[in-house]
Amino acid sequence: MKGMRNVALTILLFCSSVLAWELIVRAFEVPTFIFPAPSKVAIALWRGFASGLYQKHLAHTLLETVLGFLLGSALGFFLGTAVALSRYVEYFFYPYIVMFQSLPKVALAPLIVVWFGLGLKSQVINAALVAFFPLLVNTIVGLKSTDEDRMNLMRSLAASESQVFWMLRLPNALPFVMAGLDVAMIFALIGAIVAEFVGARAGLGMLIQSMNFNMDVSGQFSVLLILSIVGLLLNRCILLIRRRVLFWDPSEKERLERERIAL
């Protein structure tokens, strides 16, 4: 009952704020190329989808983001594991990693376009670069955070190094890895969009760019709306995986508890 009321309240709040936006824009006669009314945005959205334009670009951006996410986080995870497990890898690689990490990765986008062209490849690489670091850092921290008591338990059982890794260190690192994936997903989307800004033949970022040249602000708003929904859905996907994998993690249980109260 309480859940129903909260949902109703949420919807009511949303509708009234959209209505207020519409009324204010009309009352003060704000020009559309500065701040369009929600009705204009809705029309732009409908037109974009009706013509098939948005689907095409959305598919392109989604593909870049997901491929970049998979590539970047897989590399981050494996390199992070190597750093955490081997003192030599850590000693020789970590300084470069730290140096590279403090660099804003999106600043590399123009270079990547020069190297890899305007096609899908360069956007995927850019997305992967941005998604790489959250996974790398979290994997290292997660694998190194193994509790001393648990280590002693495994040692007392005469467990081999690889058993300690598979049975203790890896599962122990999973909450960190999942938190890294959470961030990496959104970062990959940012990386893909920035790469499209710099130069691309398709994608929602490129669409925003070209709409901006044409002063089509309602169009830009409608693409922004799509992007935020895409971000939200991608984040939800990670959350679902997380809930499956980390059913045992206390912070995950807390989060579930909070969501139940919120509804």
Place this chain on the structure above:
Amino acid sequence: MEAIAVQELSKLYPTRDGSVHALQQISFSVSEGEFVAVVGPSGCGKSTLLKILAGILPASKGDARLRGTPITGPRRDIGVVFQSPVLLPWRSILDNVLLPIDVQRLGRDGHLKVAMDLLSLVGLEGFERRYPWELSGGMQQRVAITRALIHDPAMLLMDEPFGALDAMTREQMNLELQRIWLERKKTVLFITHSIPEAVFLADRVLVMTPRPGRIMDDVLVKIPRPRALEVMNFPEFAPYVHCIRERFSAKGVIDS
């Protein structure tokens, strides 16, 4: 053959200004099937002793043998119970119990029934599909004991296993441990800082001095088994506790 034979065992920890003696020339032995408690104040090196026997920590000097063979590393014929249960939260209770089987590749199939029997021995039947966080502290420690017994070790090393439990649960666990011991007849080395607990459980109590850890007394407890909790109120119980406490106050460990 002695189950545990320790000769002149010492452990030094290097520090900035020289080294600290955690254990100094300790010698004792434990027979097969005997229940021996080691009692001492905190910081007397009890846990160090247990870690050396478990093969997790190397000794500095001296000789320690388990069933005739010198300790060179962790062994598969011992079960260790730590101060905290140390259960892995991503494993169900049954999977936690089977951890030694997985590590030592002894085959799950052959040990499923053993695990179920042990779980019912400690009163946890029906909990095998649950997860550690769903269990109370006492129940978790029972799972840890079950895990230490699953590969049928000849010997149990227990490091203040009930130290973190409340007084009532602790007494309950003492009774259960005695029951398990009477049923399974394993050699047990039980480390504790509670004198009554040591006297209640053990055949022999080794009394340790604070740093550097040394054994200052070896008390034989001649109270018949099975011992009920009321034993603690019996006239023959108090003198043991008194005698051990005396040794500590003579050393200035306890204010009398």
